[in-house]
Amino acid sequence: DLTTVEVDSGTEPDLAHRRVLESKARFLPISLLLDSSPSEHVFQFVVVNQKATPMQPALLGTIVSTSLSKEETEPVADRLRRAGIPFDDSQAVAYMTRSSKSPFMGLVQTGIGGDASNLLKWTVLKSLTSIFRELKGGKIFGGTVDFADVWRRKYFESSDLVSAGTSLEEKYSIWKAPDGPWRDVAIRFFWEIRDRFGDDDQNAHNAWGSTTSNLYNKIHLTILAADYFQFLTERKMTLNSIEDVNSTVQSWLEDVNNQYFNRDWRVGLKKDQRAVREKWAKVWVEYRKDPERLPRVENYTP
Numbered sequence: 001d002l003t004t005v006e007v008d009s010g011t012e013p014d015l016a017h018r019r020v021l022e023s024k025a026r027f028l029p030i031s032l033l034l035d036s037s038p039s040e041h042v043f044q045f046v047v048v049n050q051k052a053t054p055m056q057p058a059l060l061g062t063i064v065s066t067s068l069s070k071e072e073t074e075p076v077a078d079r080l081r082r083a084g085i086p087f088d089d090s091q092a093v094a095y096m097t098r099s100s101k102s103p104f105m106g107l108v109q110t111g112i113g114g115d116a117s118n119l120l121k122w123t124v125l126k127s128l129t130s131i132f133r134e135l136k137g138g139k140i141f142g143g144t145v146d147f148a149d150v151w152r153r154k155y156f157e158s159s160d161l162v163s164a165g166t167s168l169e170e171k172y173s174i175w176k177a178p179d180g181p182w183r184d185v186a187i188r189f190f191w192e193i194r195d196r197f198g199d200d201d202q203n204a205h206n207a208w209g210s211t212t213s214n215l216y217n218k219i220h221l222t223i224l225a226a227d228y229f230q231f232l233t234e235r236k237m238t239l240n241s242i243e244d245v246n247s248t249v250q251s252w253l254e255d256v257n258n259q260y261f262n263r264d265w266r267v268g269l270k271k272d273q274r275a276v277r278e279k280w281a282k283v284w285v286e287y288r289k290d291p292e293r294l295p296r297v298e299n300y301t302p
Contacts, residue, residue, distance in 0.1 A: 043076040091178035092133055093126050102187055103194045107209040107216075118210040124218040131225045132186035133176045138226040140285060141219070142278035147229035154233065160240040161185070188245040193224055196253065197261050206261035215261040219271050223281045227288065228252055255291045265300040275302035 007016050033044060080087040097108040108125050109115045131137045131148050135156065138148025152172070161181040162171040175181050197215050198208030207213035214220065231252040232239075239245060267276065279302045283295050 039076045043079060046080070088178050089126055089130075092129050092183070093122060095178070095183065096125060096129060096187070097122075103190045103208070118212050120211055120216065121218070124221075127218070128190075128221055128225060129182075129186055131222075131229070132189070133180070133182040135172075135176075135182075138229040140226050140230065141223065141274075141281035143281075145230075147226055147233050150233045151229050155236065155238040159238045161242075184242050185239065185245055188242055189225070189228065189249065190221075192246065192249045193221075196258055199262065204262060205264055206259075213261070214263070214265060217271055219277050219280055220261070220284075223284050227285055230285075253288070256288055257291065257294055260287070260294060263294070263297060265297055267301055278302075 007013050011019070033040060077087055093108075096102045096104045097106070097110070099105060104120065104125060107119055109119045109122050111122065127137060135148045135152035136146060138151075139146050156175075157168050157171065159171075162174050166174070193215075194208045197206055199206050200209075201207060202210045205213060206215045208216050211217045228249070231237075232248060235251075237244075237248055239248070270276070280300060283299050287295050
């Protein structure tokens, strides 16, 4: 055989065997775990699979943030971030989808088979939470001003929701942590929206929990969040407590009809297109500022 030929030519037997093995054998990569902890298992599973075939954001977020307890997560959190895994986003969104304190509990896609088609997409909830967590993305469709960012630059520093005495940079870091003060603000805001405008009847035009409704969709939830920050900015308001969210929302929606979303707008178009986004934003903002009567149904069609 080949080994014998090598030996007959003067090669040491062990070296001859190794040379033949290296030239003919198939080499397969393996991932060897030197730590049996659950956190290491999750880290290796997520990183290896994400490098090979990227997972959908919903499934990745579900795995990262629901497989481990907070104590088990801490040892690998920084490593996940360094590996390019959106760990903080995943934790933030997962809480909003799983906590009984959240109006989004059970109403967002998880990335696991069997998700209903009318659930809010994980990426949509991520963009909504980012408006509050990062204080960015608060633009009214068709406009250029990011009102969440303006509020952060002008009024966030004076907020007592983050302990006084810290620098602006430190306050912002505390604010946007996955379990930072932003979370209670966002949850309270969306509960206010749900309780005021929504309906548990999934066949209603203003159903909360079905993206086929006028209310529970990317377009209008984004419009409402951005317009809220526009109101805070224009009125030069800060938030010193969670109760301030309630009071400012009440002022923001003063005289607005609770049935605003509970009508058949007969749009007949895909919601997430530029013409629809900008039309709905314009109709809402103009009505909110002068809520004498509800807009006519035909106003919602671009």
